[in-house]
Amino acid sequence: MSLDFKPARGDFFKDETFRDDFTFKNSPAAIRRFPFPFDRDEYMYSVNMEPHVSTRPGSVFEHTFDVDEHYVAEMIDRAKVLAEDPLRCQSLPHMTLAGWDLLELIMESNAREYPQWFSLTKNGNQWHWINRPLGIDQKFTFLDESTLPYGPMEYITRQTQGDFSLQDERDGSLWMDAGMITTQADWSLDFDVGMNFMEWHAPVPLAHEKMVFDRALKFLLKLQQGSPVRRFNWTMTVNPLLDTAPETYPKWGPTKTSLTQENLGHKQHLRVELQALFRLPRSNAIAFSIRAYLGKFEELVTVPKWGRRLHRVIRDIHPDIAAYKGFWRNQPAMVEWLAKYDDGAPTSPGVWPDA
Amino acid sequence: MSGGAKLEVTVAEVVEVNALIKRFRFVSRDGAALPAFSGGSHIVVEMDDHGVRRLNPYSLMSDPADTSGYEISVRRDDAGRGGSVFMHSHVTPGMRLTISHPLNFFALDTRAKKHLMIAGGIGITPFLSQIKQLGHFGGRFELHYATRNRDVAAYATGLKSAHGDRVNLYYDDEGQVVPLAEVLTRQPIGTHLYVCGPKGMLNWVRKTAAAAGWPAQSVHFEEFLAPGTGLVFSAQLARSGKTVTVGTHQSLLEAMEAAGVDAPYLCRGGACGQCETNVIRCDGTLLHRDVWLSPAEQAEGAKIMPCVSRFEGKTLVLDR
């Protein structure tokens, strides 16, 4: 068995690529709903978590799992990444139950919140899942791995935008013992799987000294069923490349040197991760969904407030953070390009565009 | 909201298991499925005991995969603060209750090669759900269950008939004792040990395991501390600008709640850390009864867990 897509894009889901000819771009509507991560003109690490509740209809916060115009194209890209390197999806043996928890959470949420695209019918443990955009119609037995073409986590995350990791809780920490990681900001699941919360964050500079991870871990260990939380993270990517893995760094690393003032607005992307965390019922594990949104600089500056603020944040950022996020080399070029969109006017509080 | 999302349930069934223990079954009020849970989880039951608000944690004993209802068993404690007496005397089928989502501070380590379980008395309840979970997803276990006598050995017969030699029963009044040292020596590497029961048993098992070379990380225990009684004291709440008086049978957390202060909490047993409160001024002695703060933190006196800990002295000012 395998998962064959028979995509039915309709007029909402775009036919685009995140590799080779890089035809990805955001529609004007997608730009307006872009999750711009900076609520002020400067940036430093913080825990910055808030309840993951439905807010602002039309925004990326409306649904439990945001499905947008890039859905079908992103799932096709993920299938290609996994065909090239199956180690991007791993689940240690004790994490299968957490995988079923995640499958249940996603199927139930999406069937409830997007009835036009997804449906789930249950008769006891006999489940029937329909995913119309990808052309999938699957009958299976819940909690029986032999009835799906992949393990439960891999099956459902091949159909869900964003990376996922599943954390086992024990010994007072969270252990990243499973994950589907194909749209990552330069970290290796294959290397990090099995690490605890402090270990997989070990390479992040400055934040350990500020006790950010100690506080975040304490907070997450108390995460309860029915009360998910979310936070933002961000980085920079040249070209709309979802899969910036260390494994393939020799392939994409050289593109960082391809920026000019002429192509920067088109090639340089702000990459925002909307991270949502859920306590899972059967396994007591915690699911992290790490959803990456790409925004071209030329798209973001169409919102004047974002153009001004992005310029100030990138200009004044701590050098260690620029180095860790991998854009120290291009920081001066970015600042030069963005300066054109900063007239020095004050910016309004919050992340949303001015009306 | 303090205590997280809540579940609205109806009492579907009350069964007298023996002279000391009653079993309660809860179903959701709207007929929908309740969330599944993991073996070892507990819920916090909210009670309105004639004007006194009580929130008591009870381990779930039903099958974690059964989303049609939750079951708990409550041992009547006439010398306690009144929660178990209220459950025994006033909770009847058809009654509406509010409970928390399941929380697990006593989860199985699913990487274990084997699970060794030691239960004393009503401490059997979390193991009932854990054993059902292992029944669905596999995993070796061995249970040693000690009670005062045969009459109060709740669920012993059912466990024995379902699991045979994996279940070992001991009755105090017949002079039977868990042969702990011998049991600990013959376990394969990678076994995890779980113990739930009275404090004396917990201490005995943890001490014996440490002496036998078991790493502390392989020994799991759950201890619900009742808030306990003590002298009446008062506390000033700096942020809300209120002063509360804590009665003999009341906890500091309950006194804050009664005064309308929205104080965070989860386990109400001194274990989870959610209610941790900064002490602004303390002229007197903090009586720490939690297992959350480290001994160093307790000695420092900058924090208190108001769900179980108390105060004796002149002035206590809290950041709440």
Next chain:
Amino acid sequence: MSKTNFPPSIKTRPVYAELEPRPGTAHVIIADGEGAEAVAHLLAKVPDRALMLARTHILYTPGPNGTDQWAAVLAFGAAQAYCAPTIPAMLPRMAKVVAEAHMGTQFYLAGTEGLIGQAEREIMMTGLPFAAIQKEHRGSTVRRVQCVHCKGITENVATDPFKCSHCGLNLFVRDHYSRRIAAFQGVNIDAEDPGLVPAAVEKFK
């Protein structure tokens, strides 16, 4: 040579402490090279040395720098002692000893990071918490490094950067360490500027 002091680093970089005797029903000691000295130090601290040695199984192999203290190890007088020519040759016996151990067994690892890491991985796979395993570093500081690109592991890496022994890429050695793989991480150093490789410096001896 006494125990090793490593410079402060990130939270995945393994840390080591002196071996301390602990109560146990059996004792498994796994050591290489100068690790034998840490074992001697441990045994000197045991209150009832004869009782412990009667329950002790030692697995030993010479270190990557050639240090061979097998004669001293044999002279400790453990109930069982075994010398393997290399770490890979030791692994099958180690796997059996670990898998058949009972709870109450204490594990003591001493010597180089390659040996300690591979023994720790074997013990962790049983479900025993890694924090319960004692480790003391002695001797060579050469590293086991996994190439994040081709996944091949290069043993006894002494310089930074170095050439991956599998795919040939020039890798710099990070302090990021995986207990599951028992290796540090190596990442291509000239990806953004192909051919611009700094001179190799002998960092690990």
